[in-house]
Amino acid sequence: MRVVALPEILAAIDEGEILAALEEGFRRFAAGEVDVMAIGHLGFASPPGDCHVKGACVRGDAVFVVKLATSFYRNPTHGLDSSNGFMAVVSATTGEVLAILHDRGRLTDLRTALAGTIAARLIAKPGASIFGIVGAGTQARLQAESIRRHLGIETLLVWARDSERAKAFAAELGGTAVPLDELCRRADVIVTTTPSTAPLITSDMVAPGTRIVAVGADAPGKCEIAPEVMARARIVADSVPQCVDHGDTSGAFRAGLVRESDILQLGALLEDPIGFADDEIVIADLTGVAIQDVQVAKTIWARLGETH
Amino acid sequence: MRVVALPEILAAIDEGEILAALEEGFRRFAAGEVDVMAIGHLGFASPPGDCHVKGACVRGDAVFVVKLATSFYRNPTHGLDSSNGFMAVVSATTGEVLAILHDRGRLTDLRTALAGTIAARLIAKPGASIFGIVGAGTQARLQAESIRRHLGIETLLVWARDSERAKAFAAELGGTAVPLDELCRRADVIVTTTPSTAPLITSDMVAPGTRIVAVGADAPGKCEIAPEVMARARIVADSVPQCVDHGDTSGAFRAGLVRESDILQLGALLEDPIGFADDEIVIADLTGVAIQDVQVAKTIWARLGETH
Numbered sequence: 001m002r003v004v005a006l007p008e009i010l011a012a013i014d015e016g017e018i019l020a021a022l023e024e025g026f027r028r029f030a031a032g033e034v035d036v037m038a039i040g041h042l043g044f045a046s047p048p049g050d051c052h053v054k055g056a057c058v059r060g061d062a063v064f065v066v067k068l069a070t071s072f073y074r075n076p077t078h079g080l081d082s083s084n085g086f087m088a089v090v091s092a093t094t095g096e097v098l099a100i101l102h103d104r105g106r107l108t109d110l111r112t113a114l115a116g117t118i119a120a121r122l123i124a125k126p127g128a129s130i131f132g133i134v135g136a137g138t139q140a141r142l143q144a145e146s147i148r149r150h151l152g153i154e155t156l157l158v159w160a161r162d163s164e165r166a167k168a169f170a171a172e173l174g175g176t177a178v179p180l181d182e183l184c185r186r187a188d189v190i191v192t193t194t195p196s197t198a199p200l201i202t203s204d205m206v207a208p209g210t211r212i213v214a215v216g217a218d219a220p221g222k223c224e225i226a227p228e229v230m231a232r233a234r235i236v237a238d239s240v241p242q243c244v245d246h247g248d249t250s251g252a253f254r255a256g257l258v259r260e261s262d263i264l265q266l267g268a269l270l271e272d273p274i275g276f277a278d279d280e281i282v283i284a285d286l287t288g289v290a291i292q293d294v295q296v297a298k299t300i301w302a303r304l305g306e307t308h
Numbered sequence: 309m310r311v312v313a314l315p316e317i318l319a320a321i322d323e324g325e326i327l328a329a330l331e332e333g334f335r336r337f338a339a340g341e342v343d344v345m346a347i348g349h350l351g352f353a354s355p356p357g358d359c360h361v362k363g364a365c366v367r368g369d370a371v372f373v374v375k376l377a378t379s380f381y382r383n384p385t386h387g388l389d390s391s392n393g394f395m396a397v398v399s400a401t402t403g404e405v406l407a408i409l410h411d412r413g414r415l416t417d418l419r420t421a422l423a424g425t426i427a428a429r430l431i432a433k434p435g436a437s438i439f440g441i442v443g444a445g446t447q448a449r450l451q452a453e454s455i456r457r458h459l460g461i462e463t464l465l466v467w468a469r470d471s472e473r474a475k476a477f478a479a480e481l482g483g484t485a486v487p488l489d490e491l492c493r494r495a496d497v498i499v500t501t502t503p504s505t506a507p508l509i510t511s512d513m514v515a516p517g518t519r520i521v522a523v524g525a526d527a528p529g530k531c532e533i534a535p536e537v538m539a540r541a542r543i544v545a546d547s548v549p550q551c552v553d554h555g556d557t558s559g560a561f562r563a564g565l566v567r568e569s570d571i572l573q574l575g576a577l578l579e580d581p582i583g584f585a586d587d588e589i590v591i592a593d594l595t596g597v598a599i600q601d602v603q604v605a606k607t608i609w610a611r612l613g614e615t616h
Contacts, residue, residue, distance in 0.1 A: 095378025
């Protein structure tokens with residue numbers, strides 16, 4: 001069993017390679033070729049924290065991956081990162097644990113950001129040049145950087161609940177802090193990255209043709225986009241069961257405004273792209289799926305030469 | 309993050325200490341003081357194998373534990389152990405991964421064996437001196453050794469489907485291979501440890517007063533004891549939901565022969581022992597619960613000095 005520390009993991013990251021592996025993973029997942037474990041969760045009250053365990057295997061692969069990721073939200077007040085964890089790479093033929101990628105949550109951050117890029121590429125209109133980011137945390141930064149690199153975005157608009165933080169964040173990234181309704185009106189693609197538990201984007205803010213990648217709502221109780229907006233939109237889900245359970249889709253689904261059969265699958269669209277009409281509202285609901293962890297860990301592990 | 313290899317783990321095992329920790333764990337679990345993750349499972353067809361992920365936290369503890377355990381049944385034909393895996397010890401206040409105990413499944417074997425000893429001590433009649441073991445694999449050996457040490461058993465009877473293997477196993481342990489009905493008739497305590505998918509012990513074999521610890525049926529589809537036997541018995545479960553789902557209790561439960569409210573909890577009995585009448589059939593149904601993993605890993609970790 002090889003233990004790979006964070007610096008070696010970061011050095012092995014090839015973003016293009018991981019993007020391709022993630023797209024392949026979403027396609028295989030949508031095609032039903034991935035076995036997925038029930039998600040394990042432990043919640044902690046004091047100090048507040050979460051632990052999620054996800055695991056999956058692409059049928060026929062030589063290895064499978066189980067990920068443990070923790071978030072303890074008060075860690076930064078003690079000078080610690082809030083994220084921690086590892087990805088275990090396990091032989092699918094002997095069950096031997098080949099590697100522990102001690103990524104401290106960084107590969108989860110990366111695969112989440114790159115899924116945003118994949119979804120944005122899929123739903124953005126040709127020539128999209130104005131990008132709006134909602135939130136000012138780690139994921140907002142990663143999404144902004146990745147989408148800017150891969151979509152050739154020129155203008156960056158920022159909104160965050162804390163307007164001072166939004167200004168600082170915008171300045172750092174060479175963007176502009178604006179009110180949320182202005183961001184929604186002007187941006188060609190919007191990415192939402194907050195841990196909000198109440199809708200931030202309401203129906204009055206959303207004009208026909210708006211394109212949103214919703215990343216924040218990844219657990220029960222979280223919500224960034226009003227159910228009425230979801231009801232007006234074509235929804236593209238990373239996982240239909242997860243999105244109707246706890247994604248931004250879930251509120252609209254439970255209210256009967258969205259039917260499961262109306263939801264498109266990200267991986268199916270990657271396999272067989274369809275065009276969207278210019279005035280369609282399209283929302284990619286990304287809750288985070290185990291196949292992303294599998295694909296990112298496999299890619300890193302292959303880069304490391306599979307020596308152990 | 310400290311990685312602890314198997315030799316160091318084995319050197320840190322104090323069986324008495326782990327027995328006490330397991331009893332404490334069962335009590336806390338029965339009292340509702342343990343948060344438990346949904347069990348993660350991946351099944352593999354070719355070569356056949358299983359991966360289980362279990363995790364739990366005793367409320368108020370400084371650490372929690374997530375275990376990954378694999379069984380690949382054809383490994384021995386390649387000179388490999390069938391079991392592999394690790395237990396991760398994680399801070400319950402920061403989410404940092406403190407240790408990977410790379411036990412290769414050995415701590416799971418141990419905690420399973422010691423739970424058998426705990427159950428046997430609880431349900432055996434005073435003065436029990438004849439012990440019957442059903443099966444001849446790793447768990448049969450561990451159960452026999454542990455129960456002999458802790459219950460002062462004098463006579464060991466062995467049955468296994470493969471009679472040559474049963475004889476060799478009995479000779480090795482200083483016991484006697486006998487037919488299954490004879491074993492059931494003579495043994496004061498029986499432990500069943502096979503991966504059988506059809507009942508081995510049928511109602512005609514079981515006289516009033518028989519005491520059985522059922523360890524083999526730990527996953528859906530497995531079954532060692534006929535539902536009619538379960539229906540005649542007082543059942544003691546390590547976890548009531550797990551036992552009615554996939555333990556030896558499950559067949560009788562689904563047939564309506566056993567009600568959930570009739571099942572006793574192992575941890576509750578450890579807290580408040582009740583006497584059993586001499587002629588009562590008592591069966592402990594042990595499916596294996598995450599609290600056992602937590603307690604064994606915590607005990608090893610404490611022994612290692614919690615240095616990292």
